Amino acid sequence: MATIGSFIGVVFDGLAYGSLLFLISIGLSVTLGLMNFINLAHGAFAMLGGYAAVVAMSRLGIPFLPALAIAFAVSGAAGALLERLLYRRMYRATALDQVLFTIGLTLMSIAAATYFFGPAQQPVRLPTLLTGQVHVLGLELGTYRLFLMAMVVLATLTLTYLVEHTRFGAQVRAAVDNPQAAVGLGINVERVFSVTFTLGSALAGLGGALGIDVLGLDPTFPLKYMVYFLLVVAVGGAGTVRGPLVAALILGVCDVAGKYYVPQIGSFVIYAVMIALLLLFPAGLAGRRA
Amino acid sequence: MSVLPTLKWNRFEVTFWLLPIAAFFLFPTYLTLGSQILIAGLFALSLDLILGYARIISLGHAAFFGLGAYTAGLLARHGLGEPLSGLFAAAAIAALVGWMTSFLIVRGQDLTRLMVTLGIGLMFYEAANQASSITGGVDGLSGVEMKKIFGLFGFGLDGKTAYLYSLAVLFIVFNGARALVRSPFGLSLKGVREGERRMPAIGASVRHKLVAVYTVGACIAGIAGALLAQTTQFVGIDVFGFQRSADIMIMLVLGGTGYLYGGPLGAAVFMILQDYLANLNPVYWQFWLGLLLVLLVLFARGGLMGALVALSGRLPGRAR
Amino acid sequence: MTAALRTVALSKSFGGFKANSEVSLAFAAGARHALIGPNGAGKTTFINLLTGVLAPSAGEVYLGEERITNLPQHTRVKRGMTRTFQINTLFPGLTALESVVLACCERAGRGGVWWRTVAAERGAIDEAREILARLRLDADADTPTRALPYGKQRLLEIALALATRPSVLLLDEPAAGIPSAASAELFGVIAQLPRDVTIIFIEHDMNLVFRFAERITVLVAGAVLVEGTPDEIARDRSVREVYLGEAQHG
Numbered sequence: 102m103a104t105i106g107s108f109i110g111v112v113f114d115g116l117a118y119g120s121l122l123f124l125i126s127i128g129l130s131v132t133l134g135l136m137n138f139i140n141l142a143h144g145a146f147a148m149l150g151g152y153a154a155v156v157a158m159s160r161l162g163i164p165f166l167p168a169l170a171i172a173f174a175v176s177g178a179a180g181a182l183l184e185r186l187l188y189r190r191m192y193r194a195t196a197l198d199q200v201l202f203t204i205g206l207t208l209m210s211i212a213a214a215t216y217f218f219g220p221a222q223q224p225v226r227l228p229t230l231l232t233g234q235v236h237v238l239g240l241e242l243g244t245y246r247l248f249l250m251a252m253v254v255l256a257t258l259t260l261t262y263l264v265e266h267t268r269f270g271a272q273v274r275a276a277v278d279n280p281q282a283a284v285g286l287g288i289n290v291e292r293v294f295s296v297t298f299t300l301g302s303a304l305a306g307l308g309g310a311l312g313i314d315v316l317g318l319d320p321t322f323p324l325k326y327m328v329y330f331l332l333v334v335a336v337g338g339a340g341t342v343r344g345p346l347v348a349a350l351i352l353g354v355c356d357v358a359g360k361y362y363v364p365q366i367g368s369f370v371i372y373a374v375m376i377a378l379l380l381l382f383p384a385g386l387a388g389r390r391a
Numbered sequence: 392m393s394v395l396p397t398l399k400w401n402r403f404e405v406t407f408w409l410l411p412i413a414a415f416f417l418f419p420t421y422l423t424l425g426s427q428i429l430i431a432g433l434f435a436l437s438l439d440l441i442l443g444y445a446r447i448i449s450l451g452h453a454a455f456f457g458l459g460a461y462t463a464g465l466l467a468r469h470g471l472g473e474p475l476s477g478l479f480a481a482a483a484i485a486a487l488v489g490w491m492t493s494f495l496i497v498r499g500q501d502l503t504r505l506m507v508t509l510g511i512g513l514m515f516y517e518a519a520n521q522a523s524s525i526t527g528g529v530d531g532l533s534g535v536e537m538k539k540i541f542g543l544f545g546f547g548l549d550g551k552t553a554y555l556y557s558l559a560v561l562f563i564v565f566n567g568a569r570a571l572v573r574s575p576f577g578l579s580l581k582g583v584r585e586g587e588r589r590m591p592a593i594g595a596s597v598r599h600k601l602v603a604v605y606t607v608g609a610c611i612a613g614i615a616g617a618l619l620a621q622t623t624q625f626v627g628i629d630v631f632g633f634q635r636s637a638d639i640m641i642m643l644v645l646g647g648t649g650y651l652y653g654g655p656l657g658a659a660v661f662m663i664l665q666d667y668l669a670n671l672n673p674v675y676w677q678f679w680l681g682l683l684l685v686l687l688v689l690f691a692r693g694g695l696m697g698a699l700v701a702l703s704g705r706l707p708g709r710a711r
Numbered sequence: 712m713t714a715a716l717r718t719v720a721l722s723k724s725f726g727g728f729k730a731n732s733e734v735s736l737a738f739a740a741g742a743r744h745a746l747i748g749p750n751g752a753g754k755t756t757f758i759n760l761l762t763g764v765l766a767p768s769a770g771e772v773y774l775g776e777e778r779i780t781n782l783p784q785h786t787r788v789k790r791g792m793t794r795t796f797q798i799n800t801l802f803p804g805l806t807a808l809e810s811v812v813l814a815c816c817e818r819a820g821r822g823g824v825w826w827r828t829v830a831a832e833r834g835a836i837d838e839a840r841e842i843l844a845r846l847r848l849d850a851d852a853d854t855p856t857r858a859l860p861y862g863k864q865r866l867l868e869i870a871l872a873l874a875t876r877p878s879v880l881l882l883d884e885p886a887a888g889i890p891s892a893a894s895a896e897l898f899g900v901i902a903q904l905p906r907d908v909t910i911i912f913i914e915h916d917m918n919l920v921f922r923f924a925e926r927i928t929v930l931v932a933g934a935v936l937v938e939g940t941p942d943e944i945a946r947d948r949s950v951r952e953v954y955l956g957e958a959q960h961g
Contacts, residue, residue, distance in 0.1 A: 395808070395809065395812070395828075395829045395830040395836070396828055396829050396830060397828050397830045398828055570825065570826060570828070571825040573828045573829060574824055574825040574826065574827055574828060574829065575813075575816040575821050575822055575823075575824045575825075575827070575829055575832060575835075576822065576823055576824060576825040577825070577829075578805075578809065578812070578813050578816065578829050579813060579816070579817065579822045579823075581802070581804070581805060581809075581813075582802055582805070582810075582813050584804075585802035585803055585804045585805055586800065586801055586802040586803070586805075588796075588800050589796075589800045589801060589802060589871065590785070591763075591783070591784035591785040591788070592762070592784065592788060592793065592794060592796070592800070592871075592872075593788065593793075593813065593814040593817050593818070593871055593874065593875055594785050594788035594789050594793075594814075594817045594818060594875055595785055595817045595822055596783070596785045599823075600822075603823070
């Protein structure tokens with residue numbers, strides 16, 4: 102009984118972890134699918150959201166939930182600004198240039214975070230409402246993780262609605278499918294890029310803030326988790342919502358289960374599985390161009 | 392007459408090789424740093440073949456560097472400290488693993504390749520971490536005892552043997568790569584870069600070319616790693632680290648990809664700057680490094696070699 | 712007599728769209744065979760199937776006696792079948808000489824030689840110069856491909872194909888984008904190729920087709936409509952309706 106309970110606990114934790122990864126990575130998926138732009142600095146937007154929330158809570162005394170909104174807004178604003186000033190110039194650059202450029206941005210963000218906040222992990226005080234555990238079907242599930250998953254479900258539903266039922270969503274889908282034709286249809290592709298980049302960064306920021314408790318927050322965050330975000334997008338399939346969701350959940354569960362059951366092997370298995378999946382599905386699980 | 396590549400040396404190249412020789416005499420107290428620069432230059436050269444000539448973006452090239460380092464290190468630690476044989480063993484193992492993983496690399500597009508190379512690098516790091524009884528894990532592998540080269544030249548504290556040894560290896564391997572780049576095989580690599588679609592139509596298998604160049608790149612990286620292990624008599628687990636893969640890519644881009652000389656040049660500039668600035672303040676170093684990278688990409692994509700070529704009009708081994 | 716090149720019920724579908732339907736053709740050795748048809752008839756798809764750029768949904772391809780349906784592109788070239796591209800697919804950063812030398816080295820199996828310089832490959836270099844001279848490109852030998860005018864690039868397309876010493880040469884609209892005077896000259900060069908080379912070409916310019924082809928196959932909507940000598944095709948009513956008729960009225 103105990104092993105089944107701990108197994109479910111592991112799966113639950115893995116799903117929570119995975120949904121967090123998804124929330125952060127969805128912006129990367131759309132950016133990559135839409136602009137074919139490899140943004141290794143995506144994690145920096147998540148980190149920015151995390152630190153924004155920390156500043157809001159500890160220095161400005163703002164409660165947790167509004168702080169999440171601030172994280173969303175700050176990262177979104179940063180995304181909008183950087184897209185207009187810098188990223189826009191790089192859409193037509195070679196893949197190597199994009200990689201180098203975004204690594205450069207990542208290093209700068211890490212240095213800035215170290216300078217302003219120091220190298221240590223940021224502590225976070227969750228509101229008492231979200232701490233502790235909830236009794237569900239005879240199981241003890243962490244309240245915060247439930248909240249987290251609920252937030253991600255909400256975000257996913259909103260996103261899906263946005264993509265599939267609004268005109269803007271249709272424009273995004275058109276631009277992903279065939280940018281030239283989209284321009285020909287009179288779609289302001291530049292604006293589509295801008296808005297999606299902003300939205301993606303904002304979601305990453307929200308994820309970063311939500312994840313302080315689960316993923317931790319320190320200046321090396323962008324590098325530490327870069328692999329995971331890329332993995333989710335590459336394996337799931339860039340440009341889709343569903344693919345990265347599945348990939349993120351699988352990755353989350355595998356990672357947590359791996360660390361719990363076979364800690365000696367640790368991340369080794371994750372990377373091996375990733376390589377295998379990439380080779381079997383070069384365009385990702387959802388089958389879109391990478 | 393035509394401009395088909397030959398092996399003749401020009402003034403730039405002669406000057407280039409006189410510099411490290413001059414440095415040996417002019418900066419006797421900096422020979423340890425000098426060896427590090429030469430080794431990093433060799434490592435960057437190996438990446439240039441893969442990245443500059445074959446356009447394979449690899450974020451995990453340190454995997455082969457680390458393999459070479461641990462091979463040479465473990466051999467020496469277990470009594471087989473003869474330097475040249477250690478070098479050959481490292482080269483062979485790195486080449487073998489490079490060849491095996493090349494089949495994973497040649498499929499897929501840029502992002503997939505990036506992820507696969509990154510994943511391989513991380514896997515090796517994890518493996519080295521887990522197998523700490525063999526590799527020493529995070530503490531590193533010590534007790535690397537080197538015998539004398541040719542029975543004559545011992546690795547002393549003054550770093551002279553290490554420096555000249557590294558320089559000799561760099562010179563030999565570099566010129567091997569130089570010949571390769573100017574050969575029909577090198578021309579076919581250019582063909583892959585310039586017209587990948589046309590290559591099969593003239594009877595050339597792009598896959599075979601990429602596998603070959605990736606294997607060579609892995610082999611040379613392994614030699615560089617072995618040099619590091621042998622000259623410092625220590626192997627830290629960071630030889631597999633992402634930081635190392637990233638640093639080497641930065642050095643190469645700084646120096647300029649596709650010229651062969653860019654790797655050593657970029658390594659020299661990078662490591663001298665790093666030696667000076669990172670000791671002052673590591674956070675600043677990281678920031679300026681990131682900024683440099685951003686600026687390089689935006690304004691100076693040819694790196695130092697690109698700038699030199701633009702200034703002088705014509706230079707050796709143009710890969711562009 | 713075995714055909715130099717033969718297909719058996721070669722088909723290609725993209726989802727629901729049938730680009731090629733059951734195309735069975737035989738090309739005699741030494742033929743000067745034109746493949747014509749309206750836009751979208753599947754001519755380039757057919758060439759892509761022949762050369763291995765696309766894998767067929769069904770059917771077989773035979774080069775002489777050998778079944779080559781599953782061979783990769785580069786192997787088919789080694790077996791003697793080469794194509795040119797409708798849209799220039801060259802090496803922009805290489806000079807004309809370098810490009811042809813590369814092709815000659817690959818043909819000679821010296822593409823993997825890494826211990827000698829290119830300059831030392833006298834055989835390949837002489838051969839390349841001879842091919843360039845034949846196509847009147849010798850003056851442009853040291854010009855980077857991207858700096859060559861379009862017409863010369865088109866000639867370089869053919870030079871690269873000739874460097875592989877093909878027994879079967881597939882030309883995909885070799886004169887595309889070239890004004891008529893120059894294109895007649897280009898076809899003149901093609902016509903001078905020896906008889907042991909089987910030439911199959913796609914062309915839209917009917918003057919060129921009727922001047923140089925000895926046999927014509929008409930492809931419409933992915934299937935063979937009719938095949939015959941130029942006279943037969945010119946007189947064929949179904950061809951007139953589908954293809955030549957449009958040109959007369961348009």
